[in-house]
Amino acid sequence: MTNEYPPISPSALAASIDRGRRLRYVALALAANLSIWGIVLFLLKDSPREYTSQWSIMVLGKVPKSASDEGSGSTGATSAASEAGNFKASYKLIATTDSVRKAAAAKVGMTTEQFSQPQVQVLPGTELMTFTITGSTRQEAQKKAYALHEAFQERLNQLRIQQAEEQEAGFENTLSVARKKLESAQFRLSDYKVRAGLASKDQIDELARSIETLRRSRAEVAAQQRDASIRARQLATDLNMSSSLASEAFTLRTDPLFQQYLREYSEATASLANVSIKLGPNHPVVVGETARQSAAQAALLERAEALLGRAVDLAAIARLNTGSGSQTATPREDLFKQIVNYNVERQALAARVQEIDRQIYQLEQRLNILAQRNSTLDALNRDMQIAEAIFSSKLAGLDASSVPIFNSYPPIQMVADPTLPEKRCNSQTKTLFYLCHNCLFVDNCRALTPLSTQNTAL
Template identity: 40%
Template sequence: MTNWIEISTGYSGKLGKSAATKGRWQPYLFLGITTNLVFWLLAFCYLQFTSPTYTSKSAINLPGAGSNANVNLPGIGQASYENSSPYSYSSTQDPRENYKFIAGSEPVLKVASAQLNMSLEEFGKPRIKVLDNTTIIEVQFQGKSPEEAQNKSVAFYKALEARLNELRIQEALKKDLGIQTSLNSSKRKLQTAQKRLSNYKASSGLNSEEQIKELTTNIEELRRQKAEILAQQQQANTRLQQLSANLKLSAQQATQAFVLQSDQIFQHNLKDYSEASASLAVLESKFLPDHPQIIAEKDKRDMALKALLERGKYLLKEPVTLAFLNQLNLSSNNNGNTAQESLFQQVVTVQADQKGLTSQAHALEKQITQLETRLKNLAQQESNLDALKRDMQVAEAVFSTTLTRLDIGKSNAFGSYPFMQIVNEPSLPVEPSYPKKEYVYIGATVGSILLTSGIFLLSLRARHQQKE
């Protein structure tokens, strides 16, 4: 009996101990189930009542290639233009960061929000990310609906492009103002140089280098002509000497003889004198010197001689003597000596040619002297003309180069603000970017596991403390 009671008592002790242990676990189990239910309920409520947010993604590219242009100006020079890559200025300067700052600036966002009739707070700010080692900028806009997110991105790009154009116009105006000032200055210098050159040409009579070349050519041509005339003159002198030797007369005597021989009155007087002299010689051989016929014939001869000498003086413009006339060996016959007359005529012709050639040579010499003097003066003036031309060419080069720079600068509107290329158009999101169900479920699951683990560890600690 006693043993049964002991056994019974021991069994009932075990049951009490088990019940006590179970009683200690129940609060922790209840706490774990309750907290997990609350945790998951909150997660489901969050998914149910949180408004979804959609994100429209896009990307823009800022090309990094540079450009250049060279313009050749014939006879003036060369104008060059170079647009360096926006990434080549400095290793610490990135134009994408500039665009990132401009894109997030208030003027751009105000214009973009005004396009959608939104306030600046409702429109929000974009998320802009610069991708390393690329020329790409990533842009994201959030909206309450897919269409709103996409419309925000489109309005943003329109406003950004408009702002960049404003900045480009402002930059171009300032550059044009500076270049225009330089252009006006170079234009005034060019006009001054042109005026000085034209005034100098008008006062000096020298217009171009071709004028000096033509003058030099003319002088050389005149010298050649003079050499030819001198050669012809030498030939005439030789011919005249030869004719004089044949006639045994000097050139002047031959000319005088030709003049007398050609005059009919002189020839008639010479004939009368010759006939009277011949008749007198016959009479003197027959009669005494005081014979009346001889006296009469002498008077006739003397009268013919007097007329002959007077006519010769008239023709030759100088006194002549009978001895001089005899030296000329003139013929009293009208028909004369044909060969002798021909020689006389040749002498006169050659002598006339000689005088003409001499006159031409003197005229050419005088003309050459005048042209050489003019050439010397023009050569001295040419240095001044060249200096004025160089000044004008430099002024033209500066003016043309400045004008070309102005024109090229107008064609380059992307100096400090390179053009923007949209490589990814704003997307129309299909699923909301916030909240993400999978992320909420994963978070709730991880939270449940951590919470349950914590409660379990807490219960173990409490049990360990009771055993002690």
């Protein structure tokens, strides 16, 4: 029995099977393409369309160069660029924080969830930063951009103030110990000055100068006293009368009643002498004049005793008599006056010497006390000076190490205002097209790859 069908070669059978599979793969790829594009178009149709506002700022801060940076040009430039990049990276993080978004949302009357997340781009090699933000309308996008920029500025100011406060608090904590030591040293010094009555070493020097001045004055007064004593002694020797007797004579000379009694006694004595020559002792006239003389003598002696404070006789009165009873001063009376004046001057000078000696003694005692207290004062002064030096050193060190707030948070300037977008944009368009492109590329490649290649790969 013969076969009615011609025999089929294995190669033809394999080719027929490959064509069938390829048709199936193409059909599947077409169905997948249609499905994916349908999903993409559906999503693009229902996805919200937004407006995007864009603006740019410039970081104005300059990074200070250190001494080592100035010595190496390339290293310094690299360090400055690195610091500038750090500022921009920090600003990018700050601008996208929830606190900034919340403040910006409050400015446009939105909640934080309604306020979209801004996009920040740092331009390498420049000080520029680009910001973008979306909104449902053109005006809303621009308003949100301005609100975000203002909130970003306010946040930077808050951070600067916070840094200044923390830096001030750190300075205060560092200086508090040194300040307390300085205040304690000042208090101890002031308290000791009040209790010791010693303000400075100048007081001791002034006290020593005062003592020296008093000693020179005492020497001068003592010399005057010796001179007065010599003159009084010389005059008393010439008159054969001491200064005390001269003083008594001058006392009697200046007493009117004593001078009256002396005149009466002199007149009675003279009258008695005249009548005694002519008449006998028992004659009534002689007896009367004798009684008169006795009465005048008794009054004279009584008055002299009362003035001089001691009993005297007529011989003493005669010795102390300076002259006649006239009002005109006699040479003897002038000499007596000189003796008395010299004696008074000597006594006054002696009293002055004693007073100066007393003052010198008191000042020397005070000088000894202050000299002993001066050592304690010097020690307290040294303690205060050391405390002042430590405080000044710490203050200078803190001033040198203090960092200006704009060094950590440099100021920014808007170089391009937020745009008022003209066209709407779909935020998911690029993403969907990218996914769709990748999926279709894979499917098409599998569909168009020869079966034999796929089998070989398998």
